[in-house]
Amino acid sequence: MDIFIQQVMSGLATGGIYASLALALVMIYQATDVVNFAQGEMAMFATYLAWSMMNAGLPYWGAFVATLAVAFVGGVVIQRVIIRPVENKPILTIVIVTLGLLVIFNSVAGWVWTYLQKPFPSPFPREPLRLGTVVFGAHDLGEIAVTLVMLVLLFLFFRFTPLGLAMRAAAQNPVSSRLAGIRVGWMLALGWGLAATFGAVAGLMVAPILTLDPNMMGGIQIYAFAAATLGGFTSPVGAVVGGFLVGIVENLVGTYVSFIGTELKLTVALAMIIVVLLVKPSGLFGRTHVRRV
Amino acid sequence: MTRRASVILAVVVIVMAYSLPAFMSGFRLFQFTQVCIYAIALMGLNLLTGYNGQFSLGHGAFYAIGAYISAIMMDQWAIPYGWTIPVAGILCLVVGFLFGRPALRLEGLYLALATFSLALAVPQILKYFEHWTGGSQGLVLSKPKAPFGLKLTEDQWLYLVTLTITVIMFVLAANLVRSRVGRALVAIRDNHIAAESMGVNSAMYKSLTFGVSAAYTGIAGALSAVAIAYVAPDSFNVFLSVTFLIGIVIGGLGSIWGNVLGAVFIQFVPNWAQDISKAAPWAIFGIFLIGFMYVMPYGIAGALKLLWIRAVRPRVTGQGGEAVSPQLPSPSR
Numbered sequence: 001m002d003i004f005i006q007q008v009m010s011g012l013a014t015g016g017i018y019a020s021l022a023l024a025l026v027m028i029y030q031a032t033d034v035v036n037f038a039q040g041e042m043a044m045f046a047t048y049l050a051w052s053m054m055n056a057g058l059p060y061w062g063a064f065v066a067t068l069a070v071a072f073v074g075g076v077v078i079q080r081v082i083i084r085p086v087e088n089k090p091i092l093t094i095v096i097v098t099l100g101l102l103v104i105f106n107s108v109a110g111w112v113w114t115y116l117q118k119p120f121p122s123p124f125p126r127e128p129l130r131l132g133t134v135v136f137g138a139h140d141l142g143e144i145a146v147t148l149v150m151l152v153l154l155f156l157f158f159r160f161t162p163l164g165l166a167m168r169a170a171a172q173n174p175v176s177s178r179l180a181g182i183r184v185g186w187m188l189a190l191g192w193g194l195a196a197t198f199g200a201v202a203g204l205m206v207a208p209i210l211t212l213d214p215n216m217m218g219g220i221q222i223y224a225f226a227a228a229t230l231g232g233f234t235s236p237v238g239a240v241v242g243g244f245l246v247g248i249v250e251n252l253v254g255t256y257v258s259f260i261g262t263e264l265k266l267t268v269a270l271a272m273i274i275v276v277l278l279v280k281p282s283g284l285f286g287r288t289h290v291r292r293v
Numbered sequence: 294m295t296r297r298a299s300v301i302l303a304v305v306v307i308v309m310a311y312s313l314p315a316f317m318s319g320f321r322l323f324q325f326t327q328v329c330i331y332a333i334a335l336m337g338l339n340l341l342t343g344y345n346g347q348f349s350l351g352h353g354a355f356y357a358i359g360a361y362i363s364a365i366m367m368d369q370w371a372i373p374y375g376w377t378i379p380v381a382g383i384l385c386l387v388v389g390f391l392f393g394r395p396a397l398r399l400e401g402l403y404l405a406l407a408t409f410s411l412a413l414a415v416p417q418i419l420k421y422f423e424h425w426t427g428g429s430q431g432l433v434l435s436k437p438k439a440p441f442g443l444k445l446t447e448d449q450w451l452y453l454v455t456l457t458i459t460v461i462m463f464v465l466a467a468n469l470v471r472s473r474v475g476r477a478l479v480a481i482r483d484n485h486i487a488a489e490s491m492g493v494n495s496a497m498y499k500s501l502t503f504g505v506s507a508a509y510t511g512i513a514g515a516l517s518a519v520a521i522a523y524v525a526p527d528s529f530n531v532f533l534s535v536t537f538l539i540g541i542v543i544g545g546l547g548s549i550w551g552n553v554l555g556a557v558f559i560q561f562v563p564n565w566a567q568d569i570s571k572a573a574p575w576a577i578f579g580i581f582l583i584g585f586m587y588v589m590p591y592g593i594a595g596a597l598k599l600l601w602i603r604a605v606r607p608r609v610t611g612q613g614g615e616a617v618s619p620q621l622p623s624p625s626r
Contacts, residue, residue, distance in 0.1 A: 035402055082583065089590040091401070092348070096542045097586050099535055104579035111573040222413055225406055233402065266417055270410035277407050278395055 005134050007251045013140035014209075014223075015247020016147035020202035021217075021224035022231065022239040023154075024195035029233050031171040031191040032087075034094050038101035040217030040224070042078075043199035045105045046071040047207045047216075048113050050200075051120060060123045064204060068197050075196025079189040109214040120207035143205045150201055151240060154194075167191060219266065223250065226269045230276050232286020241284065246272065306553075310456055314449045323520070324560060326452045329459040330516045331556035335540045336466050336549075337509025342538075343546035344470055345502045346482030348401060351408030353534035354415045355385050355507040357526075359514025364432045364524040365425055374437050374519045378458070381515035382508045389507020393500035412534040419526035431525030434518065451520050458516065462509060467549050469505075478502060479547075510537075543585055545594025554593045 021039060028036045036042075050067040054060065082101065086093050124142035128135045158164035169177040170187035178184050202224075203217065210216050227246045231238025246269070253268055276283060313325060338352045362384055363377035392411075396404055419426050426432065439450035469475050480488035481495050489495045518524050536559050544555025566577035589596035 029402075033402075035405075085587055086590060089586070090546075092342070092538075092542050092546065093586050093590045095405075096539060097583050099539065100579040100582035100586070102579070103575040103582075107573040107575035107579065111576065222410065225410070229403075229406060267414040270414040273410045274395075274407055277399055277403055281399060281403055 002134050003255070004252075006136075007255050008248055009134075009136055010140055011248035011251035012244055013137070013143045013247070014206075014250065015227075015244035016143045017202045017206045017220060017243075018223045018227045018246050019147055019240040019243025020150065020198050020205070021220060022227035022243045023151075023236055024198040024202070025224055025228050026231075026233060026236050026239040027191050027195045027198070029228075030236075031167075031188050032083075034083075034091065034098070035233075036192075036195070037095065037098045037221075038105060039195065039199050040221035041102045041105035041109075042071070042074070042196055043203035044212075044214060044217045045109055046074070046196070046200035047120070047203035047212060048109055050204055051113070051118060051207075051212055054121065060121060064123070067204065068200055071196040071200035072193040075193035076189045078196070079192035080185075083192070084185070084189075106214050113214070115214055118212040120212045122208035139208060146201065146205060147240075150198065154198075154236075163190075222266060222269050223247075226272045226276075228283075229273050230283055232283025234287050235283065235285035238283050238285030307460055311453070314445075314452055318446060319448060322448045322452050326448070326455045326520050327517075328553075328556045328560045329452075329455040330513045330520065331537075331540060331559055332552050333459055333462050333516070334510045334513035334537055335544065335552040335555050336462060337506040337513065338537050339541045339544075339546065339548070339552055340466065340470070340478070340509065341502055341506035343541060343548065343551070344475065344482060345478045345499060347396070347499065347503065348405040349408040349506075349534075350405045350531075350538060351410075351412035351534050352506075352510045352537045353412045353529050353531065354408075355389060355510040356514035356517070356533060356537075357415050357419065357529035358388060359385050359511030360518040360524050360529070361419065361426060361514075362511070363515035363518040364434060367434050367518075368427075368432045369425070378512055378515045378519070382512040385511025385514075386504045386508035389511075390500050390504030392507070393503025396503060397496055397499055409531070409534070412531045416526040416530055419529070426524075426526065429526055431523060434522040434524075436522045437519060455516055455520065458512070462512065463549065463552075466509070470549070474498070539582060541592075543582070543592055545592030545598075548592070548594035548598075550597075551592055551594035558593075 021043065024039050024043075025035060028034060028039070046067050049070055050063045053063040053066055058066065078101070082097065083094070086097050122139045122142070124138040126138070128137050129141065130136075158168060166177070166182045167187045167190060169180070170182050170184045171191070174184045177187075202220070206220060207216065223246055224243070227242035228239050229242070230245060231240070231242025249272065250265065250268060254265060310325075314322060317325075334352065334356055337355075338349060341347050341349055341352075359381040362381040363374065366372040366377040366380065367374060396407060399407055420429050436447045437451065437454075438447060439445040443450070445453070470478070477488065477493045477498050480491070480493055481498055485495050540555035540559040541551065542555075543558045544553070545551025562581055563574065563578055566581065567574040569577050585593075591599075
């Protein structure tokens with residue numbers, strides 16, 4: 001039973017990372033119907049920036065805040081400069097542009113910081129916490145806390161600020177929003193900025209576990225896809241719940257189903273995506289689209 | 294382009310392609326063998342995505358299946374390579390059809406994700422069945438020699454075989470998309486409800502297209518196993534599938550020639566990128582990709598078509614004939 005609880009906890013911890021990245025994917029998908037394949041690489045790049053800042057002598061939380069700010073500005077700039085020119089082009093054109101971004105970020109990171117793995121510090125204490133016979137990693141608990149804090153902030157922003165309302169309006173009905181005086185183009189750019197910030201949090205939280213290297217986010221992004229699919233690509237809440245569920249399932253299956261182990265871990269994500277798509281394509285919390293013909 | 298012009302163009306290109314071994318040999322020629330193989334794979338993906346409107350980010354999986362069927366047949370049972378290629382095609386047709394059935398429920402992004410995860414899982418699955426696939430070591434095969442005592446090097450023979458198969462596959466595909474079936478595929482892409490109300494069996498056509506598309510890609514995979522004489526799980530990673538998608542979008546969706554142009558692009562542009570910058574070749578490739586999408590959002594074939602239409606338009610309208618509108622394939626959003 002102890003093992004079970006521990007696995008669930010570490011599942012929740014990795015789930016928090018998937019949830020952050022899935023949330024980033026969902027935010028962009030909701031606003032523009034595009035899946036940003038470069039989301040994970042953008043997060044990886046932001047994490048490298050944080051690493052450089054810390055190497056230059058900045059304290060952890062200083063670098064943390066600065067990285068999130070840079071990621072936000074970077075996300076806005078990418079949307080305005082790179083995505084906007086192809087906004088109204090066929091969807092595959094936009095997909096190719098995000099794939100182009102993916103290889104650029106990956107390659108530039110490898111060029112600037114080399115492909116060697118770099119240790120990345122965790123802001124949380126090293127000693128694990130003990131509750132009876134169950135041991136919790138402090139980094140795991142910290143990760144879950146950070147994810148939850150980010151979520152609450154995001155919820156408050158979208159629910160209670162005029163800007164959040166304007167962004168929701170722009171995502172739901174661009175034409176009417178424009179008539180109501182909302183600058184839809186800028187709202188989309190802000191959405192990209194927020195998504196990039198969330199991705200950066202995911203990167204900063206996962207780097208101490210996986211150690212930093214340019215291909216760090218590849219596997220994470222697949223699980224984020226699985227999380228977003230499970231929760232529903234149209235629901236931010238779903239993305240978060242999906243992230244935690246995927247994290248738990250991944251850990252439990254890896255522990256208890258012996259023939260899967262670590263070798264077929266990605267296949268588990270595949271199986272999850274396909275089962276969800278076949279049973280309930282809109283995901284647990286997603287809306288089903290009803291179209292008039 | 295008129296029917297006659299395109300036939301003449303095709304003949305010219307085919308003659309030029311067949312005379313290539315007279316001018317180059319060795320590695321250069323091998324690169325063109327690769328172009329032919331990619332062209333077949335892209336043709337398969339384009340049938341699915343460009344003509345039928347179903348996205349796939351997982352065609353690397355069918356390429357891998359084709360390659361492994363061919364490799365295992367040659368390695369385990371010593372079957373001549375010529376027989377393994379059609380078998381790979383038929384088996385991939387079946388696998389693709391079976392995958393296409395459940396995929397019917399999925400559209401657009403969701404289908405892209407399902408196929409994407411398929412592509413991701415394939416290297417792991419291949420490693421798992423170590424007994425057949427040789428695990429991560431892969432299988433080493435031997436290159437075919439020219440038969441009947443022909444005075445051709447291995448590379449030349451391989452090129453000619455691949456080119457011949459490519460020409461056959463392209464003629465078949467060109468006829469397919471011009472036929473009643475091809476019109477049905479395009480009708481499903483543009484408006485599947487309207488197509489169904491006209492009596493097109495959308496479900497059947499969609500899963501069959503998936504099968505045929507997988508068969509094309511599987512044949513390309515089998516050819517690559519023969520040409521490279523080596524298969525290993527990690528060469529069929531997700532980037533292969535992404536490369537195929539890049540190929541058809543850059544080349545041109547819903548265009549036969551687009552596949553050839555796309556194949557040339559994915560074979561040679563990464564090399565040029567490497568020449569430009571040793572440090573970050575993929576960054577250069579990424580910039581190429583984004584730049585291409587800005588300048589020609591409908592791919593090279595789409596851009597050429599627009600140019601062609603602009604060039605002939607005055608003549609056409611002057612005769613009072615049918616209006617030529619720059620209609621380009623664009624899968625529904």
